Amino acid sequence: MLLLALVGACQPSGPSGPPPAGKAEVGTITLQPTSVPRTMELPGRIIALATAEIRPQVNGIVRKIAFKEGRVVKAGDVLYELEDAKFKAAYAAAAAAVKKAEAATAGAQTAFDRYSKLGESNAVAAQTVDDSRSTLLQAEASEEAARADLETARINLENATIRAPIDGLIGVSSVSVGALVTENQTAALATIRQIDPINVDLVDSSANLLRIREDVDSGRLGQDLGKPPAVRLTLENGKAYAETGVVSLAEPVVSETTGTFTLRATFPNSQRILLPGMFVQASVDLGTLNNAFLVPQRAVTRGDDGVATIYVVSAANKAETKRITTAGTSGNNWIVTDGASPGDRLIVDGFQKVSAGADVVPVEATIDEDGVVDQDLKAESGK
Incomplete structure (x- = not known):
């Protein structure tokens, strides 16, 4: 009897006992709104800032x-x-033609001046004066044509x-x-x-563009409108590119075939690490998403309709479902913008064995960076 009494005294009692019959024990965390950096992950391809094909x-x-x-x-x-010998010869011939045309113009000018003075005293017929004027105009036109030929010859010589x-x-x-x-x-x-600087063309869906604009218009997405979004790259070998770029252009047209639009980012490339034709993964900094909730991915389920839902514990310690709206991920968490409330006790472990309306025993839990749940069974198992 003494031995039985000693064994009974060593057994745990009170809060660490088993949960009441018919109630499932679930691990929970408390949700609180926070500000989350909003990024957009997009595939991209490197293109040259400018390209010139050399042709003769x-x-x-x-x-x-x-x-x-x-x-x-x-x-x-x-x-x-x-080889420019023929171009030099053509230039010399054109230069000589200009001199010849200049001499013809000078002679025609002298004749016109003389006949004009004689015409004033009626020493020559008016027709003679008119003919000399016509000869001068023709000589001037021939000189202009010769100068044009000389310019063409000069250009050809330079293009050699x-x-x-x-x-x-x-x-x-x-x-x-x-x-x-x-x-x-x-x-x-x-x-x-x-290639220094160099461009990266990024492609995203028009639907995602509309979601981002909705976040900006609603005030959820805080963004410095006077500063272009920053962009960071991950190379094909999985390493991060050291330099940070900025969005320099947004194509104002959506593709009729793919429903996508193009963003262009510009990066410094003094080390020539980025080469035209490379594929990269880009992370575009869109600003800060205010009053959002970080919900562990393991706690989110999706039905046949694709709608995301979570289980929370009500004030009466019953399991309830909530439909949520997500806006991307942050680490191992979904970024939730709608459907969750401050103070919600989110079920992160054991929700597979409960249904909406079921009585549950909440146990405070923590989740590490890898998404592993660590429960403190002594915290609330007696509640």
Whole structure:
């Protein structure tokens, strides 16, 4: 009997006993509104800030390639030199034609001046004066045409030296020394791409755009309208890109085929880590979502209609369901903007064994960063 008394004294009693019959024990956390950074995760592709395809403006043989492939070039740098002997000859001929036209104009001007004075004293017929005026006008027109030909010859001579139109990184040359190139040919001789800074095109659905605008209009989403949204990138190897970019353009048109719109972000790229054609994952900072609730993903269920619901414990310790509206995720939590209330005791563990209206025994619980529930069974098991 003494032994039985000692064993009975060692057994736990009071609050740590089993829950009342017919009542399920559930783990709960208390919901409180908070401000949550609102981000938008979007796929993206790297594109050059500017691209220039180099093509010749005149026909000729490549005499010299003056750049190194894969290097940075500056606007105005010489890229190709073509054989220019015929262009020099054409320029010289055009210059001579201008001098000849100038001499003809000077002679016609002298004759017109002389006949004009003689015409004033009726020493020559008026027809002679008119003919001299016509000759002068023709000579002036011929001179202008000769000057235009000289300008064309000068442009052709300059185009025999092909220069970089923009700063950037030049690629591989498609021709070698001795190759024949033609005016405005289809194939580019080389391509220059500006990659510092560099652009990233992001794609999102129009439905998501409407949700974001609704959050802004309702005041839930606090945003500095004078500052463009910041953007951060995750590279194809899973590592974060060190530099932060900003949204520089929003395409004001939704695609008729895909129902998406395009955002363009600009990033510094001095180390040339980002290259045109790369795929990335972007996180766009939209501001702060005010008066939102962080609900663990494990506590949210969805019905056949896709509507998200949660279980909460009522004041009478009964399980109740609530329909909620989510606006993305934050870590292991859903960001809930509607349906939850401050002070709700959210069931995060054991809701699988209860139904709406069932009596429950709430037990305060905590959830770590990995979503694992840790319950303090001594806290409320006797309630």
